[in-house]
Amino acid sequence: MNQPYPALAVGQQGPVAYLSGFGNGFETEALPGALPIGRNSPQKCAYGLYAEQLSGSPFTAPRASNERSWLYRIRPTLQHWGTFQKMDAGLWLTAPAPMVDLPIGPMRWDPIPIPDAPLSLLEGVRTMTTAGDASSQAGMGAHVYFVTRSMVDEYFYDADGELLFVPQQGALRLWTEFGIIDIAPGEMAVIPRGVKLRVELVDGPARGYLCENYGGAFTLPERGPIGANCLANSRDFLTPVAAYEDRDASSRMFVKWAGALWTTALDHSPLDVVAWHGNYAPYKYDLRRFSPVGPILFDHADPSIFTVLTSPSETRGTANVDFVIFPERWAVAENTFRPPWYHMNVMSEFMGLIYGRYEAKPQGFVPGGCSLHNTMLPHGPDVDAFEAASNAELQPHKLEATLAFMFETRFMQRVSAWAAGAEQFQRGYGAYGTQLKKHFDPARP
Numbered sequence: 119m120n121q122p123y124p125a126l127a128v129g130q131q132g133p134v135a136y137l138s139g140f141g142n143g144f145e146t147e148a149l150p151g152a153l154p155i156g157r158n159s160p161q162k163c164a165y166g167l168y169a170e171q172l173s174g175s176p177f178t179a180p181r182a183s184n185e186r187s188w189l190y191r192i193r194p195t196l197q198h199w200g201t202f203q204k205m206d207a208g209l210w211l212t213a214p215a216p217m218v219d220l221p222i223g224p225m226r227w228d229p230i231p232i233p234d235a236p237l238s239l240l241e242g243v244r245t246m247t248t249a250g251d252a253s254s255q256a257g258m259g260a261h262v263y264f265v266t267r268s269m270v271d272e273y274f275y276d277a278d279g280e281l282l283f284v285p286q287q288g289a290l291r292l293w294t295e296f297g298i299i300d301i302a303p304g305e306m307a308v309i310p311r312g313v314k315l316r317v318e319l320v321d322g323p324a325r326g327y328l329c330e331n332y333g334g335a336f337t338l339p340e341r342g343p344i345g346a347n348c349l350a351n352s353r354d355f356l357t358p359v360a361a362y363e364d365r366d367a368s369s370r371m372f373v374k375w376a377g378a379l380w381t382t383a384l385d386h387s388p389l390d391v392v393a394w395h396g397n398y399a400p401y402k403y404d405l406r407r408f409s410p411v412g413p414i415l416f417d418h419a420d421p422s423i424f425t426v427l428t429s430p431s432e433t434r435g436t437a438n439v440d441f442v443i444f445p446e447r448w449a450v451a452e453n454t455f456r457p458p459w460y461h462m463n464v465m466s467e468f469m470g471l472i473y474g475r476y477e478a479k480p481q482g483f484v485p486g487g488c489s490l491h492n493t494m495l496p497h498g499p500d501v502d503a504f505e506a507a508s509n510a511e512l513q514p515h516k517l518e519a520t521l522a523f524m525f526e527t528r529f530m531q532r533v534s535a536w537a538a539g540a541e542q543f544q545r546g547y548g549a550y551g552t553q554l555k556k557h558f559d560p561a562r563p
């Protein structure tokens with residue numbers, strides 16, 4: 119574990135202290151009295167701090183979607199702002215990205231092994247698909263990441279989108295301006311657009327999925343008739359307490375902006391926020407706390423019942439991105455074909471598997487792998503899953519030790535040349551449906 123940083127300063131809480139709730143107006147200070155009381159911008163801030171507002175929504179957004187925080191920091195972000203050089207963002211693409219000549223059909227990848235080369239998060243992001251247009255704040259990038267080295271004196275923020283981390287192997291420690299977040303497989307974290315961080319390894323090389331959401335900030339879906347409980351509950355979302363670095367060292371700052379990476383030299387750590395308050399802040403969530411609600415008599419419900427977070431578009435009910443999981447649950451429906459049905463969807467579906475087996479694809483879709491079922495392309499259970507589920511004895515059955523997820527977007531997804539050319543791209547997958555047998559017999563109703 120790479121831990122070259124000094125112990126937390128006096129008054130700071132430990133690295134695993136969190137505040138509970140989703141989108142609350144939080145307040146937290148690492149030094150007593152660092153937060154101004156009853157105002158945001160006193161003439162002089164305590165401890166000689168600068169006040170800075172970070173707005174994640176337009177100033178005039180309605181209250182329910184208005185997001186901003188006030189940061190009390192050693193130096194304002196503007197002071198970090200030296201001369202930037204533009205860098206090639208490598209395999210991290212941004213929509214609209216060049217489209218490879220795609221076959222029309224489903225696509226799937228085996229897990230891509232973690233490379234041996236030293237890769238920080240910034241060097242280890244590989245875009246699988248992009249959708250929409252980042253500069254119009256619509257769509258998303260679906261990436262995999264490989265991390266084999268911690269960022270040391272390197273910092274980063276993404277202006278193009280918010281970052282939803284879904285670890286699949288290995289834990290990460292996210293040192294953010296707002297405090298420290300630890301995540302491991304089974305958990306997720308969201309770093310809002312514009313929030314600076316550096317990413318450290320905790321227990322060896324790491325691999326996972328990353329959704330870069332160019333659109334409206336992720337929020338909890340409405341529950342409608344489900345009422346006030348179940349699905350993802352607000353209290354299980356955890357935001358870090360304030361923690362800062364007062365570190366003068368030759369460092370680099372990277373900004374992902376307009377699809378490129380920009381870099382400048384710094385002589386200090388920009389993770390220098392001593393206190394903050396507001397509702398625009400990073401958070402984590404343990405996906406195993408999701409309380410699934412589903413059909414308890416017959417039929418298979420739409421996967422929207424498993425939405426953890428949704429990024430709304432301007433059209434009601436039409437998500438820019440939905441983050442949906444397929445967690446452990448009981449299957450109890452009577453006289454029902456229980457796995458997902460055969461379907462075609464106006465939304466496009468990027469899936470990953472964190473652990474276990476996915477019921478519609480018991481073979482070939484393995485932990486660390488990915489699949490893409492694009493706009494209006496047919497998909498559903500493979501032949502083995504169909505035959506097994508059509509003939510199974512329908513006892514209550516627990517789908518155990520499994521966790522898959524989907525980034526589902528209203529936009530068609532374009533596949534990167536890297537993904538299409540990867541050795542792990544399953545070239546024969548597109549035709550898996552042709553193995554489904556004809557069972558029709560007009561003499562047998």
Ligand SMILES: O=C(O)Cc1cc(O)ccc1O
Pocket residue numbers: 419420421457458459461467478491497498524
């Ligand atoms: O295609 C998939 O495997 C994801 C999915 C699951 C489900 O239960 C219903 C619809 C759907 O798209």
Ligand SMILES: [Fe+2]
Pocket residue numbers: 461463467491497
């Ligand atoms: Fe689907």
